[in-house]
Amino acid sequence: MSLAEETYLGIDIGGTKTNIGLVDAKGTVLTQKKTATSIKSGPQWAEENIQSIIEDTKEVVATLSDNQQIRSIGIGVPGTVNWDLGKVVFAPNLHWRNIPIRDIFASVFGVPVFVGQDTQAAAWGEFLYGAGQGLQDIACITIGTGIGCGLVISGHLYRGHFGTAGEIGHTVVEKEGLPCNCGRNGCMEVYASGTAILNRFKVAVEAGQKTSILEHRQLDELTTFDIFAGAEAHDLLAQEIIGSAVEYLSMALTNLINLFGPEAVILSGGIGEQRALYVEPLIQRTYARIYSILVDKIKITPAKLGANAPLIGAAMLFRDAPHQGNKGKGDLSC
Numbered sequence: 001m002s003l004a005e006e007t008y009l010g011i012d013i014g015g016t017k018t019n020i021g022l023v024d025a026k027g028t029v030l031t032q033k034k035t036a037t038s039i040k041s042g043p044q045w046a047e048e049n050i051q052s053i054i055e056d057t058k059e060v061v062a063t064l065s066d067n068q069q070i071r072s073i074g075i076g077v078p079g080t081v082n083w084d085l086g087k088v089v090f091a092p093n094l095h096w097r098n099i100p101i102r103d104i105f106a107s108v109f110g111v112p113v114f115v116g117q118d119t120q121a122a123a124w125g126e127f128l129y130g131a132g133q134g135l136q137d138i139a140c141i142t143i144g145t146g147i148g149c150g151l152v153i154s155g156h157l158y159r160g161h162f163g164t165a166g167e168i169g170h171t172v173v174e175k176e177g178l179p180c181n182c183g184r185n186g187c188m189e190v191y192a193s194g195t196a197i198l199n200r201f202k203v204a205v206e207a208g209q210k211t212s213i214l215e216h217r218q219l220d221e222l223t224t225f226d227i228f229a230g231a232e233a234h235d236l237l238a239q240e241i242i243g244s245a246v247e248y249l250s251m252a253l254t255n256l257i258n259l260f261g262p263e264a265v266i267l268s269g270g271i272g273e274q275r276a277l278y279v280e281p282l283i284q285r286t287y288a289r290i291y292s293i294l295v296d297k298i299k300i301t302p303a304k305l306g307a308n309a310p311l312i313g314a315a316m317l318f319r320d321a322p323h324q325g326n327k328g329k330g331d332l333s334c
């Protein structure tokens with residue numbers, strides 16, 4: 001009789017979608033299920049929403065064959081996490097504060113559970129099995145509704161003393177700039193994220209700027225992808241706003257590269273799939289800005305694992321716990 005095949009369960013809880021899957025030791029996703037994250041939005045519904053993720057996770061677990069066994073569960077969350085306590089400190093888009101998610105899942109599934117920030121999980125996935133394979137020092141940027149970053153330094157995730165390292169979306173690029181969800185002004189993600197591109201397009205149209213996109217669509221129905229489609233069809237306003245987003249992110253990437261000096265910067269997330277209009281110009285602009293002697297050395301490259309990066313990385317968080325960075329004890333409970 002052969003030994004049970006070890007399998008790792010990853011849960012990537014996003015602001016709108018949750019991706020749950022079984023991953024083998026080589027990083028291959030064996031089964032997965034995607035669902036809507038929040039049935040109801042608001043802090044009072046946190047418990048109910050977590051219960052629904054537990055039910056979906058049970059369905060994925062039920063697909064295990066007799067010779068497969070779950071070794072651990074890893075959960076990626078869009079917010080600040082206390083890894084030592086397995087607690088979500090603050091996830092603004094989910095309205096979660098101080099949720100002891102590790103203990104909740106461990107009591108239901110009876111296996112070890114590790115909780116990390118989704119962007120850090122994505123970086124770990126790309127480091128192990130994606131564009132960061134074989135490297136030691138990487139920054140993995142997730143560009144989607146917001147913009148986040150996971151840092152791997154000397155083969156270990158770097159979380160910062162309070163677990164907040166990598167908040168590149170909230171680095172300031174405009175003095176007294178646009179307001180951000182974080183409560184501050186001028187943050188990079190309000191100029192460069194998918195949400196920012198859509199919002200800035202709407203503001204420009206409302207201010208009277210012309211666009212061909214609205215010949216077939218209503219302004220309030222537009223999505224970020226309509227703006228990209230418009231830019232592809234040579235709409236000048238869409239091209240200008242995407243070009244401006246690229247400029248802002250390239251400034252933040254330049255600062256990150258000059259500060260940390262990584263081997264590679266990996267570009268991930270939904271907007272990271274927009275190669276011709278966003279990723280390629282971003283790579284060119286960043287090479288044109290970084291400290292000149294780094295230009296021929298550093299690799300700035302698209303991610304390889306696509307939308308599964310945080311799921312795969314999260315699944316391996318417990319297995320790789322000794323590499324999960326400094327044991328910062330800064331307690332951010334709020």
Ligand SMILES: [Zn+2]
Nearest residue numbers: 170180182187
């Ligand atoms: Zn901010």
